[in-house]
Amino acid sequence: MSASILVFLPLLHGCGTEPGPVSATDPGRGGTAVIGVRQDVDTFNLYATTSAFTQQIADLLFLRLAREQPDSRDHPPTFSPEFAESWDFSEDGLSITFHLRKDVKWSDGTPTTAGDVLYSWEISKDPEVAWINADVKEHIEAVEVLDDFTIRFHFRLNYPYQLMDANDGNIYPRHVLEKIPVGQWRSTDWSRILFYNGPFLLEEWKSQDSINLVRNPDFFEPGAPGLDRVVFRIIPDPTSLLSQLRSGEIDIMEDLPPRDLAAIRRERNLQVIEYPDRYFQYICWNMANPLFQKPEIRRALSMGINMEKILDALLYGTAVPASSPIISFFYEHDDSLKPIPYRPEETRRVLARNGWADTDGDGWLDREGETFSFELETNAGNQVREDAAIMIQAQLAELGIQVRPRVIEFTVFQQKHMDGDFDSFIAAWKVSTKVDYLKPLFHSDSPVNYPSYRNPHLDDLIGKAPTLPDPADALPLWQEAQRILYRDQPYTLMYERQAVHGVNRRLQGVRMDHLGPYAHLKEWWIPPDKRRF
Amino acid sequence: MLSYGIRRLLAAIPILFVILTLTFFLIHLAPGDPISMFESPDIDPAAREQMRRIYGLDAPLPVQYLRWVRDFFFRGEFGTSFQKHRPVADLLAEAIPNTLLLAGLALLAGFVIGGAIGILSAIRAGSRGEFLLSLATLTLYSLPSFWLALELILVFSLWLGWLPSSHIASVGAAQLGWFPRIIDRVAHLILPALTLGIAPAAMMARYLRSSLIEVIHQDFIRTARAKGIAERLVVLKHALANALLPILTLAGLSIPILINGSLIIEVIFSWPGMGRVIYEAVFARDYPVIIATTFLASCLVILGNLTADLSYALADPRIRLERHGR
Numbered sequence: 001m002s003a004s005i006l007v008f009l010p011l012l013h014g015c016g017t018e019p020g021p022v023s024a025t026d027p028g029r030g031g032t033a034v035i036g037v038r039q040d041v042d043t044f045n046l047y048a049t050t051s052a053f054t055q056q057i058a059d060l061l062f063l064r065l066a067r068e069q070p071d072s073r074d075h076p077p078t079f080s081p082e083f084a085e086s087w088d089f090s091e092d093g094l095s096i097t098f099h100l101r102k103d104v105k106w107s108d109g110t111p112t113t114a115g116d117v118l119y120s121w122e123i124s125k126d127p128e129v130a131w132i133n134a135d136v137k138e139h140i141e142a143v144e145v146l147d148d149f150t151i152r153f154h155f156r157l158n159y160p161y162q163l164m165d166a167n168d169g170n171i172y173p174r175h176v177l178e179k180i181p182v183g184q185w186r187s188t189d190w191s192r193i194l195f196y197n198g199p200f201l202l203e204e205w206k207s208q209d210s211i212n213l214v215r216n217p218d219f220f221e222p223g224a225p226g227l228d229r230v231v232f233r234i235i236p237d238p239t240s241l242l243s244q245l246r247s248g249e250i251d252i253m254e255d256l257p258p259r260d261l262a263a264i265r266r267e268r269n270l271q272v273i274e275y276p277d278r279y280f281q282y283i284c285w286n287m288a289n290p291l292f293q294k295p296e297i298r299r300a301l302s303m304g305i306n307m308e309k310i311l312d313a314l315l316y317g318t319a320v321p322a323s324s325p326i327i328s329f330f331y332e333h334d335d336s337l338k339p340i341p342y343r344p345e346e347t348r349r350v351l352a353r354n355g356w357a358d359t360d361g362d363g364w365l366d367r368e369g370e371t372f373s374f375e376l377e378t379n380a381g382n383q384v385r386e387d388a389a390i391m392i393q394a395q396l397a398e399l400g401i402q403v404r405p406r407v408i409e410f411t412v413f414q415q416k417h418m419d420g421d422f423d424s425f426i427a428a429w430k431v432s433t434k435v436d437y438l439k440p441l442f443h444s445d446s447p448v449n450y451p452s453y454r455n456p457h458l459d460d461l462i463g464k465a466p467t468l469p470d471p472a473d474a475l476p477l478w479q480e481a482q483r484i485l486y487r488d489q490p491y492t493l494m495y496e497r498q499a500v501h502g503v504n505r506r507l508q509g510v511r512m513d514h515l516g517p518y519a520h521l522k523e524w525w526i527p528p529d530k531r532r533f
Numbered sequence: 534m535l536s537y538g539i540r541r542l543l544a545a546i547p548i549l550f551v552i553l554t555l556t557f558f559l560i561h562l563a564p565g566d567p568i569s570m571f572e573s574p575d576i577d578p579a580a581r582e583q584m585r586r587i588y589g590l591d592a593p594l595p596v597q598y599l600r601w602v603r604d605f606f607f608r609g610e611f612g613t614s615f616q617k618h619r620p621v622a623d624l625l626a627e628a629i630p631n632t633l634l635l636a637g638l639a640l641l642a643g644f645v646i647g648g649a650i651g652i653l654s655a656i657r658a659g660s661r662g663e664f665l666l667s668l669a670t671l672t673l674y675s676l677p678s679f680w681l682a683l684e685l686i687l688v689f690s691l692w693l694g695w696l697p698s699s700h701i702a703s704v705g706a707a708q709l710g711w712f713p714r715i716i717d718r719v720a721h722l723i724l725p726a727l728t729l730g731i732a733p734a735a736m737m738a739r740y741l742r743s744s745l746i747e748v749i750h751q752d753f754i755r756t757a758r759a760k761g762i763a764e765r766l767v768v769l770k771h772a773l774a775n776a777l778l779p780i781l782t783l784a785g786l787s788i789p790i791l792i793n794g795s796l797i798i799e800v801i802f803s804w805p806g807m808g809r810v811i812y813e814a815v816f817a818r819d820y821p822v823i824i825a826t827t828f829l830a831s832c833l834v835i836l837g838n839l840t841a842d843l844s845y846a847l848a849d850p851r852i853r854l855e856r857h858g859r
Binding site for chain 2: 032130132135186206235237247409410416
């Protein structure tokens with residue numbers, strides 16, 4: 001079987017029309033978009049970054065072999081060509097040969113070649129470089145340059161994510177990166193020395209202030225990008241971001257606060273773009289705590305929380321109750337699982353059966369002189385989580401369970417998870433479209449297995465499923481894993497969140513999806529009468 | 534006086550050493566570390582450990598301390614920011630001029646406005662107008678600056694649309710001519726400088742008022758009035774010159790207020806200065822940046838105090854800083 005059936009034909013912009021030179025006066029092109037963002041990039045070298053935002057910017061400046069498509073519902077995501085015009089799998093499925101475009105140049109005029117691809121692979125797995133996603137390359141055995149524009153990736157394993165893993169990480173210019181010793185990569189200002197081959201070039205980076213991108217006149221794709229310039233303005237304060245979106249100083253604000261949504265929708269010059277995100281919110285139960293050791297008790301707690309009510313009160317329709325840590329629009333998601341219903345009577349019964357009763361009449365359940373009482377931690381600065389913790393406290397108090405909400409500064413919050421120093425907490429994961437993330441989250445040996453969940457059968461399932469060549473064969477394993485997690489409730493799944501971004505209506509051609517708000521930025525443009533800069 | 538200044542500067546060195554050592558241990562012992570920021574199921578645990586080595590966090594704390602003392606005090610190296618992946622010295626070189634511009638203007642605006650209020654309320658001391666003025670000043674001073682900043686943005690940026698609400702320049706300002714560019718810069722300065730200037734203004738108003746009232750009741754003012762000099766001249770020329778003396782120290786003593794204020798103001802107005810650098814470094818546990826900025830802030834406070842003392846002595850010949858008979 002060949003995995004190349006998953007490759008779709010490119011849907012190029014302006015497909016079928018005569019490719020011609022791009023003119024800045026073309027009404028379908030041009031303009032400067034100003035995007036408000038809360039955080040700055042830390043570097044422009046993807047392989048030395050620790051910031052998720054840098055990855056988004058790198059995708060505007062540097063090509064990949066292929067582009068992931070937002071089509072994860074019916075099969076694992078497919079890819080459209082980018083620097084690779086096409087690719088084919090070997091008979092045994094253990095290697096992919098990429099045929100590269102010959103017309104891609106770095107912004108200094110030198111051609112981008114297979115040598116750059118090879119080099120980018122080498123640094124991606126170099127322990128000295130310490131790229132934070134280095135482990136995605138674990139199944140790639142070797143990379144072989146066949147000629148300047150043909151390159152072959154050899155794998156140890158035939159599995160559904162070969163293309164995704166080969167493609168992870170952007171292609172960087174070898175002739176620039178080689179000049180700087182790896183030991184200095186994390187103290188180099190790359191903005192001054194890099195060359196680019198993506199739709200945009202970096203014009204200027206003013207640390208803490210703005211990232212200015214300008215159209216790449218030599219971009220290989222005809223008619224792209226649409227915009228002449230993109231300015232990312234760094235605005236750390238969310239209230240300022242919101243007021244600048246409303247005043248028109250910025251065109252885009254990511255992640256609108258849910259309670260301001262109604263007001264934003266009333267603004268004439270703004271539109272709200274929503275899409276389901278790769279994001280779920282959960283309560284983590286620490287199984288090292290005797291209170292939470294039995295799956296029955298954790299299920300009872302899940303049933304004692306009225307999630308619909310919390311979503312209504314706090315999220316204004318921007319979230320749906322979740323049933324599985326595999327996102328509902330992923331192919332591997334088990335549709336037969338429904339969110340755990342609100343059944344407080346069942347919670348009471350289960351707790352009573354386990355010997356919990358209010359013997360001293362203080363309103364709280366107790367057993368052998370001990371009250372059913374625990375801390376529920378959230379991080380400071382996240383109002384929705386803080387409010388949710390208070391609502392959960394009130395809901396469980398009606399059942400005689402004493403919840404003590406606690407708000408903690410973010411870094412300390414994270415540290416406590418890793419140290420296992422908590423009773424329970426509310427947090428969220430933004431996950432990748434590669435569902436093998438279940439392994440770090442729930443595998444017995446994983447340092448990120450915060451609930452300290454131990455289940456050898458689940459370990460087998462989530463270890464084996466990502467290594468099967470055919471996604472259809474892996475599907476039953478993923479589904480069984482989800483049913484086990486549903487039954488055992490190491491997490492109480494709270495909700496899947498919609499991404500909700502505010503966008504000024506002067507921007508045209510805006511399309512956003514779970515690949516990220518700027519994944520299709522090269523298609524945007526601003527009509528001449530609405531340009532301001 | 535010169536040797537006094539030098540002596541004070543030398544005495545500052547051990548103070549700085551103690552401050553920085555305390556800071557070093559406090560931030561390292563505080564819960565949370567720079568690596569725990571990167572929490573994601575996608576992150577390679579091996580990369581996490583390698584990062585710990587790159588940052589030098591794998592060594593025991595006393596070893597880290599000795600290394601830091603060697604680099605900081607003997608080589609003069611601030612190190613590399615964990616979070617920004619750039620030399621700390623570069624980060625500071627970018628941020629400091631912006632903060633000096635903002636804080637300098639805030640101090641100036643504060644003193645001019647506060648001075649005017651102080652004079653007015655001294656002349657009209659005890660009147661109903663003075664009571665209202667004092668009440669207004671006190672109210673402004675008591676308002677939390679972050680709240681005031683947001684209200685100013687609401688009124689002047691969102692409702693009236695007169696002033697920009699953030700950053701140091703407009704998008705595309707680099708393409709403007711020099712004059713519009715200056716106008717643009719001034720427009721961006723008004724709201725943050727006003728907000729930051731309120732604390733020094735209120736302080737100035739209060740001190741100048743009491744200082745003026747004290748001077749006005751002295752004999753030489755009565756003499757001046759007896760000579761038939763106009764009341765305005767008496768206050769502005771004779772009294773003010775003397776009342777300003779104690780105010781000189783205020784400029785130096787305002788520096789800590791301005792540093793604290795800039796933390797909040799720079800974040801709200803997206804001003805790319807020191808306050809932002811400190812704010813972000815603290816949340817990211819960016820140890821080298823926290824230490825370097827603590828060092829700079831301590832130096833500024835020490836220098837500010839010294840300037841206050843010296844300028845006071847310069848202005849008033851009766852004050853002798855050096856001990857006699859040595």
